Amino acid sequence: MSKQVVEKLKEKFGALVLAEAEYRDETTVTVERGEVVEICTYLRDDCGFNFLSDLCGVDYLGRAPRFEVVYNLYNITIKSRLRVKVLVEEQDPRVDTVSGVWSTANWHERECWDLMGISFNNHPDLRRILLPEDWQGHPLRKDYPLQGPDREPYQGRLS
Amino acid sequence: MATETMTINMGPQHPSTHGVLQLILELDGEIVVKATPHIGFLHRGTEKLSEYRTYHQVIPLTDRLDYLAPMSNNLGYVLAVEKLLGITDKIPERANTIRVIMAELTRIKSHLVWLATHALDIGAMTVFLYCFREREEIIDIYEKVSGARMTTNYFRVGGLSEDLPEGLVDEIRKFTESMEGHLETYEGLLTGNKIWQKRTIDVGYISGEDAIDIGLSGPALRASGVDWDLRRDDPYCNYSEFDFEVPTRTEGDTFARYKVRLDEMRQSARIILQGLDKLKPGPILADCPQVCLPAKKDVVNTIEGLIHHFKIVTEGFKPEEGEIYVGTEAPKGELGYYLVSDGSTHPYRMKIRPPSFVNLQALPQMVEGVLLADVIATIGTLDIVLGEIDR
Numbered sequence: 001m002s003k004q005v006v007e008k009l010k011e012k013f014g015a016l017v018l019a020e021a022e023y024r025d026e027t028t029v030t031v032e033r034g035e036v037v038e039i040c041t042y043l044r045d046d047c048g049f050n051f052l053s054d055l056c057g058v059d060y061l062g063r064a065p066r067f068e069v070v071y072n073l074y075n076i077t078i079k080s081r082l083r084v085k086v087l088v089e090e091q092d093p094r095v096d097t098v099s100g101v102w103s104t105a106n107w108h109e110r111e112c113w114d115l116m117g118i119s120f121n122n123h124p125d126l127r128r129i130l131l132p133e134d135w136q137g138h139p140l141r142k143d144y145p146l147q148g149p150d151r152e153p154y155q156g157r158l159s
Numbered sequence: 160m161a162t163e164t165m166t167i168n169m170g171p172q173h174p175s176t177h178g179v180l181q182l183i184l185e186l187d188g189e190i191v192v193k194a195t196p197h198i199g200f201l202h203r204g205t206e207k208l209s210e211y212r213t214y215h216q217v218i219p220l221t222d223r224l225d226y227l228a229p230m231s232n233n234l235g236y237v238l239a240v241e242k243l244l245g246i247t248d249k250i251p252e253r254a255n256t257i258r259v260i261m262a263e264l265t266r267i268k269s270h271l272v273w274l275a276t277h278a279l280d281i282g283a284m285t286v287f288l289y290c291f292r293e294r295e296e297i298i299d300i301y302e303k304v305s306g307a308r309m310t311t312n313y314f315r316v317g318g319l320s321e322d323l324p325e326g327l328v329d330e331i332r333k334f335t336e337s338m339e340g341h342l343e344t345y346e347g348l349l350t351g352n353k354i355w356q357k358r359t360i361d362v363g364y365i366s367g368e369d370a371i372d373i374g375l376s377g378p379a380l381r382a383s384g385v386d387w388d389l390r391r392d393d394p395y396c397n398y399s400e401f402d403f404e405v406p407t408r409t410e411g412d413t414f415a416r417y418k419v420r421l422d423e424m425r426q427s428a429r430i431i432l433q434g435l436d437k438l439k440p441g442p443i444l445a446d447c448p449q450v451c452l453p454a455k456k457d458v459v460n461t462i463e464g465l466i467h468h469f470k471i472v473t474e475g476f477k478p479e480e481g482e483i484y485v486g487t488e489a490p491k492g493e494l495g496y497y498l499v500s501d502g503s504t505h506p507y508r509m510k511i512r513p514p515s516f517v518n519l520q521a522l523p524q525m526v527e528g529v530l531l532a533d534v535i536a537t538i539g540t541l542d543i544v545l546g547e548i549d550r
Binding site: 023024026028051053054056058059070072074076079081083102103104106108115128130131132139140144146 | 198199202204206207242243245371372385392393481482486493495497499507508510516517549550
């Protein structure tokens with residue numbers, strides 16, 4: 001089912017669909033960052049993905065582009081999943097918000113900004129959510145030390 | 160006469176916010192104009208920590224997310240790792256059945272705490288005492304299978320840490336069979352109670368469409384008429400072999416959520432009894448020596464077992480590069496784990512989708528325009544746990 005959706009997406013958006021992958025029966029499509037709202041709206045209205053399960057950022061330090069924003073979508077009517085990704089450059093870590101498509105994205109995007117430092121254009125309320133407002137840095141980035149920025153690195157074993 | 164709204168602070172030290180939740184309430188008299196939740200007081204950086212631990216070492220971290228349902232958190236995580244490794248269909252029958260039994264006991268346990276605290280918040284003290292009495296029995300069962308009352312760390316990648324101790328099957332059966340009577344007691348105290356009805360019917364209403372849009376899941380969504388349960392619709396373990404119903408209601412208010420959760424406890428009891436009947440002797444760990452820890456008796460009696468244990472504990476295992484998302488039906492809703500592997504012994508990225516985090520997001524739209532007292536009822540009915548909201 002998810003494969004048909006990818007075909008539909010390709011037909012509709014052509015070159016804006018950058019890549020697709022299949023792993024352990026899960027389908028992932030990578031789409032153009034600038035058009036994510038349009039594509040998500042299409043997925044919600046025409047493909048039935050009415051439920052945004054999860055949204056998060058992943059930091060691939062050393063790779064270019066460095067970040068990915070991952071949207072895990074679910075179709076409650078036919079019970080199928082689809083993963084959508086956009087690639088985000090380190091120099092310009094911004095994506096358009098999808099909180100207008102699924103309201104639930106609001107807090108997920110705040111969390112992504114808070115912990116990963118990816119900001120969301122046109123977001124209604126982009127504040128830190130888990131960390132204090134005056135916190136410096138974004139802890140889930142790979143170059144953020146586990147012990148925090150102002151401490152000596154831990155000398156013992158971590159695992 | 161000039162009027163102005165008043166802003167008051169509720170929590171983080173407040174008994175009915177169910178943990179360290181802070182709400183900034185803007186009030187016009189007794190009517191809530193705006194509610195702004197502040198979370199993060201319990202943030203422990205679970206996702207960051209997991210990037211520095213082997214896959215096995217992450218399991219105890221997951222206990223501490225939703226500490227009222229530790230086994231459900233364990234289950235979601237081990238299922239995710241198993242999917243990443245591609246060993247999902249190698250899990251032995253017995254391990255799967257015990258997982259289901261434990262997950263359903265956990266659902267009953269979590270719902271008991273929900274009912275107890277929810278009723279206490281609204282002013283029904285007696286139910287609280289009854290629910291905690293039954294919950295204690297489940298905690299005793301926990302202790303017997305895992306050695307711990309709260310942070311169980313019972314499931315392992317590939318199966319279970321230990322088999323059920325002797326005689327426990329009968330104990331679980333006895334408890335589960337008594338549950339129906341207990342549920343009738345709770346219902347007798349609450350369902351027909353005029354005060355309870357006044358405090359819950361038409362309070363905290365949310366429509367099915369809004370609920371999907373804001374991302375509600377679990378009983379909160381099913382009480383708004385959306386018939387969706389991952390145990391049935393996206394079966395994991397061996398849920399597809401069990402016969403159970405998914406209770407739904409259409410009213411979308413606090414009373415509907417109360418009825419749905421009570422019916423869920425009945426269905427959980429039904430699943431547990433089926434599981435106990437299905438239980439046959441057999442292995443409890445998958446035959447995947449590269450992943451699974453050897454049995455304790457081999458570790459202490461044979462040199463091969465010791466080496467095997469040592470290898471897995473000190474080094475861990477390496478799933479191939481890839482990423483997966485697994486959603487499970489935890490007591491509070493969809494608990495999802497998104498795991499990215501870079502081929503090393505640690506998760507490259509672990510994102511937890513906690514149901515309470517998303518459900519709490521619906522609070523402002525549910526309480527704006529209602530009386531202050533109904534805020535308490537609405538927090539209770541959403542069944543949030545700050546441990547998993549803040550992670």
